Amino acid sequence: EVRRLRHEVESLRSELTSRYRFSNIVGTSARMNSVFQLMEKISRVEGTVLLTGESGTGKELVARAIHFAGPRGGGPFVVVNCGAVPRDLIESEFFGHVKGAFTDARADKTGKFEQANAGTIFLDEVGELSQEAQVKLLRALGEREITRVGGSRTVPIDVRVIAATNKDLEAEVERGGFREDLYFRLAVLSIALPPLRERAEDVPLLVEHFVGKYAGELGKKVLGFSPAALRRLSGYAWPGNVRELENVIYEAMVMTEGEWVAEGTLPARVRLAGHLAASVDAPAGPPTLEPLKEAVQSVAGAREKALIVEALRQAGGNRTRAAGILGISRKTLFNKMTGLGIRWPE
Template identity: 50%
Template sequence: MTEPRVLVVDDEKSMRELLAITLERQGYEVSVAEDGEVAIEAVRRDGFDVIITDLRMPNADGLQVLRAAKEHTPETVVIVITAVGSTETAVEAMKLGAYDYITKPFKLDEIHLIIRRALERKRLRDENLYLRKQLETQHRFDNIVGKSARMAEIFDTIRKIADSPSTVMVSGESGTGKELVARAIHFNSQRRTKPFVSVNCGAIPEALMESELFGHVKGAFTGAVANKVGLFSAAEAGTLFLDEITEIPTLLQVKLLRAIQEREVRRVGDTRDLKVDVRLIAASNRELEQAVSEGVLREDLFYRLNVIPIHLPPLRERREDIALLVAHFLQKFGRQLNKDVRGVTPEALAILERYHWPGNIRELENVLERAIVLGGGEVLGADALPESVRRERPMKALEVELPEDGMDLEATLDALERRYLQRALDRSGGVQTKAAELLRMTFRQFRYKLQKHNMARRGTAVEE
């Protein structure tokens, strides 16, 4: 790392030499100028991080040096030195862009502190500009931010498959940006001017899911007072994104498979098939192979959906992207909340890069929005972050023992799973939806587990 370059401008030789000697001892690379004209020539010829200039000098004064610096290198920090009684000129210098002023006589420690603060502010500003430039060029893809090798591979895959009609299966933990990938595929394809329809399958009641996906005709069932267009038809010539695909009931998966294969759907209560032209993208936060083995996802549907798989890594496995994501969200929320937040301190960034982010990018986004709303400065410090992030405790290691004669691992894991299910039911008072939340499961996943362990029939759970 190169030493910061400082230009000292003063017509008093003793003052120039004193500042030059003390600043060199502090590790700065120092140049000197005996008047304003020499300083202006130096500014035009070389670049400086900091300029310390007296205001009153022959030939050209400090204000002229300041104007020249801001014209040629606007990022240069300028500190002006003024005599007692010249504060009006110092205020004018501040209006022209000077970082600060100091009044003679001054203590050397005082000017050292001002320089350190000025350089830290300049570093944060330069870093923020650099990150913004990266965000605007090669490190973003339709609001997907990243520069890591794994994200670069995903960007490349999106470009290659955008115009393909093949189905795509996006997997990854909650909060990793699966819908953003789906949108990127759609809006980089020839279908970009047509509808992008997104639906969370876990949010649709089972009884209504077939009608939501395929539509229904008037009189098909009680309450069907008019024809309804299904999501497949709503996405005609565009893209249909089915999030949490494993939440679709098994019986309905058969009809979904037929819709993909035949490119036609049949509305509930109808006798005719309707042709559809839809690019299908599915997503799940589950291990798909495990979902197939457990019977939650039909194997034939899995293979039909998994033509082009894209797996999004959790944020803890792409920590090199956190600085870019932080810059992205500061820019986003600064604009939305009308707050001028230029960056985070090195300490705060270190905390953000160390935290394990169980909620992934969505959690990081929420943390930064909170920090900006509650914070009051241009730079977010560590104290602006939630205590849960600042004081992360490592997960307690689970001690395991392997008997000498071995063990039945599958039976042991089944027993352990059953115990956790029962413990969650006990703590929630038998309310299945609350028990599912305790175990970070969807309600349907939790109910499947109960059926698997023959617990539902024993009355151990009560649906909310």
């Protein structure tokens, strides 16, 4: 029985490590390559990390990848959403409490810091902490020990701390909303995650990733998104970032019956944004559905390259079929591949 349980634990640990490895974070843009380089370096050490970026940019996914790739990867990864815990309960959430410490404390409780012992604690939305909670967190980080609420015994803690926020903490420090000493304690190492609108060339790769993720789950034989649909997705600003893109892809796949997700399946906000983007360089008049040939011509450099690579993937590497998907001749495709330095297979 013990051997079976050990095997199950090892299998689960292996599954988690595989699920959260760096290669599962999608992106080939220059911005994401910089992020990957930082992640690799940071995962080798145990310093405290501060992740910054808008909501939906993947801060928790990055935190998990750093944890599982590092020396504490075999230990627990414990998440605390600092913005979701009531102010009067945050100390108990962090450090635990003893029975009778307050009205509803009917039994002893182990806090998140103790649960994360020998592993990593992820403090999500750390910028939402009250001043009082910031003081208590600062003390725990400095002394590497905690005391349960209502208790008197100190408990040593051995954890790596990764914090995340969608706020500009330096600005919060300037205006007095966040303690400067806590900021410097958290930002020993830092990674800024770019919004999706600043790495739009990654959109086709993300689309392919999520199609693969949900096709089996939904029991669909969806191969991908049509050229026109990809154009709309690439022209949208994604205020909700990768999370919003994933939700849009999921919804569109649910509504799709065929092998290709059509432009009309996308939410109106995405379709309209795509038309507005296309109309910037277009002559005045009613919007029309562009073939991918015109779409490719309207986007430059990296985005054009990403669209061609996506067409090659959809065509299984067949250049004639890929040219047909793009709405261009095989010769034109060959010239574009040569000019953009595209080799296939990659």
